[in-house]
Amino acid sequence: MDMNDDRQWCSIELKELLRESLSRMIKGEFSSHADDPVFITRQSYPMFTKVDNLPLYPESIPELVSSWAKFDPAQKFMPEDILVLDLETSGLGRGRTVGIMIGLGYYEGGKFYVEQIFLPDFDAEENSFDRLRELCETRSLLITFNGKTFDVPVLESRLLYHQIWLNIREMQHLDLLHIARRLWKRKLPSCALETIEYYVLGHIRDQALDLPGCDIPQAYFNYLATGETELIRRIFVHNQDDILHTAALFTLICDSCNYPPATGLDPRIDYHALARLYLSQEQPDMAKRILLDMLSQGMVDPEALNELGTIYKREKDIEQALASYQIAAELEHPPSMLECAKILERQKDFAVALSLSQRVLSLEEGRYMRDSKLIFEVQKRINRLQRKLAK
Secondary structure: OOOOOOOOOOOHHHHHHHHHHHHHHOOOEEOOOOOOOOEEEEEEEOOEOOOOOOEOOOOOOOHHHHHHOOOOOOOOOOHHHEEEEEEEEOOOOOOOOOEEEEEEEEEEOOEEEEEEEEOOOHHHHHHHHHHHHHHHHHOOEEEEOOHHHHHHHHHHHHHHHOOOOOOHHHOEEEEHHHHHHHHHOOOOOOOOHHHHHHHHHOOOOOOOOOOOHHHHHHHHHHHHHHOOOHHHHHHHHHHHHHHHHHHHHHHHHHHHHOOOOOOOOOOOOOHHHHHHHHHHOOOHHHHHHHHHHHHHOOOOOHHHHHHHHHHHHHOOOHHHHHHHHHHHHHOOOHHHHHHHHHHHHHOOOHHHHHHHHHHHHHHHHOOOOOOHHHHHHHHHHHHHHHHHHHO
């Protein structure tokens, strides 16, 4: 089936039947377009998700998030500046893919609105962009989950096909997938939105109501062929969940990056990853504070201790660096053991440095996938230390 064919996609009679089936199953209304109207639903929330009571707007957008996203530092965003976007499409690739539903989330009058623009048939696609354009013209910050790779390129392709000018890339864009990977990739099996919903936000989708994203294209083509709207109703639920939890994730990321947290450390947050994010934005003092707070709360992580030791080392505070590395070395963390060995060798404590280096070599040689370069470097260190002890 060629959706780019200039001929009318289906007969007027079939279009009427498809619209009637939509109206019976789903609460919404058709747009005012004389030809090929789109179907629109709109629902408001009092700044919390319905099921999990998750907040939908942060206390503020912290400077860390703005600098990481490379926003203009002089620009300050209000809730009314933000537009959340999520597409459902006729396929999972970008080529020749049509956005069958444009899901939009925005803040207005102290509430969060989810608006869904659905194509009752392919001929309505051109009219689906009117509301998107209207909201883009009044908002300045776009928030998506994987939107830079998928949603925005799909929209740009379809806008170009219809010769509609809408430069979405003029908006500031925060793609939560990329910052979520920075914050949770070491802790989660994947950083898909539904995985983050489950492990971080504590939300489990109702399989009787939701429809997996991979099933959406087939469900849409089945609707076009038969007029069956039960699965279409589930697409609306799926998209609404995506919009709400994108906003909830945006809130959690902003509130957790706004360190220190007003209510104490949050078990959902990987604070070592947060410290690394601060380091990436050249804020070592805040990174050190987070790592020290982790230790004070009993969150002893050898990799975090190694990070703390490296910060002290850059500050030339060798004693504190050694203390951090030694705690991690006691937990048999090879990089920290090596750092201890380097410092102790400079301090002429050759025997302990040799013992640590030999232990690193033993651990590495016992691994299934050995690092031959590391083994070579450690063996060189061992040989050098043995020569020094022999003098």
